[in-house]
Amino acid sequence: MKRFTNFIERHLSGKKVLVLFILTNIVYVFMLTVTIPRTMDFSNGMALLDMMPTGYDLNYVSELFNALGEEGRQTYLTNQIPVDMLYPFLFGLSYSLLLAYFLKKLNKLKTPFTYLCLLPIVAGIADYAENFGIIRLLNSYPDLTETAVKTTSTFSLIKSISTTVFFIVLLIVLLLWGFNTINRKKVSSNLKK
Numbered sequence: 615m616k617r618f619t620n621f622i623e624r625h626l627s628g629k630k631v632l633v634l635f636i637l638t639n640i641v642y643v644f645m646l647t648v649t650i651p652r653t654m655d656f657s658n659g660m661a662l663l664d665m666m667p668t669g670y671d672l673n674y675v676s677e678l679f680n681a682l683g684e685e686g687r688q689t690y691l692t693n694q695i696p697v698d699m700l701y702p703f704l705f706g707l708s709y710s711l712l713l714a715y716f717l718k719k720l721n722k723l724k725t726p727f728t729y730l731c732l733l734p735i736v737a738g739i740a741d742y743a744e745n746f747g748i749i750r751l752l753n754s755y756p757d758l759t760e761t762a763v764k765t766t767s768t769f770s771l772i773k774s775i776s777t778t779v780f781f782i783v784l785l786i787v788l789l790l791w792g793f794n795t796i797n798r799k800k801v802s803s804n805l806k807k
Contacts, residue, residue: 619728622714631715634708641701649694656686663748664698667774669767672760679755691752698745706738709780716787720794733780740773 653662658681663670670678679687710731717723717731747766751758 618732619723622711622723622728622731625711626715626718628715631708631711634704635712638701638704638708641697641704645694645697645701649697653682653686653690653694656682656689662690662694663751663766663770664694664744666770667778669771670763671767672758672763675751675758675763676756679752679758687752687755691749695745695749698741702738702741702745705741706735709734709784713780713784713787716784716791719791720787730780730783733776733783737773737776737780740769740776743769744773 650662650665654660657678660674660678660681663675663678666674682690710733713734714723714728714731717727744766747762747769751762751766754762
């Protein structure tokens with residue numbers, strides 16, 4: 615944990631956090647507007663596995679992969695997955711630093727709250743595991759196994775839960791920072807009177 619804390623402290627400049635945040639969200643918007651819709655063009659309206667926060671079962675995966683057809687499965691494998699192999703790294707790094715940045719503003723970075731900065735990293739690792747699972751499923755289709763689907767679905771759930779918890783934590787930290795900023799300004803203006 616000491617190495618993680620040192621890494622965060624070395625890279626906690628506002629400019630770095632902002633650039634990483636923008637880059638991460640450019641990749642995310644690209645996936646939402648280009649690679650996911652391109653893949654979903656083949657799915658007859660069925661959601662891709664990456665977009666199912668509550669998981670999926672063998673029947674759903676079989677139905678989806680059947681609906682995608684050969685070209686759709688190839689598009690999933692060669693368009694969506696490669697971009698989604700960049701995103702988890704950017705998400706984990708930028709959002710860990712973003713949370714750390716605001717924790718530092720609240721003077722809470724040197725406390726157990728630092729562990730909260732691991733949430734985006736957990737989400738990123740789960741996203742990678744999900745992606746490797748999806749690759750395995752796509753490559754083994756139509757010979758899908760219940761175990762492979764359950765394992766991949768479990769990583770989708772872990773990704774979803776850790777991402778949701780992270781954004782709730784981030785929202786709370788941002789609200790606390792906002793209240794602190796407003797209170798400091800009030801105190802400062804009262805002292806000037």
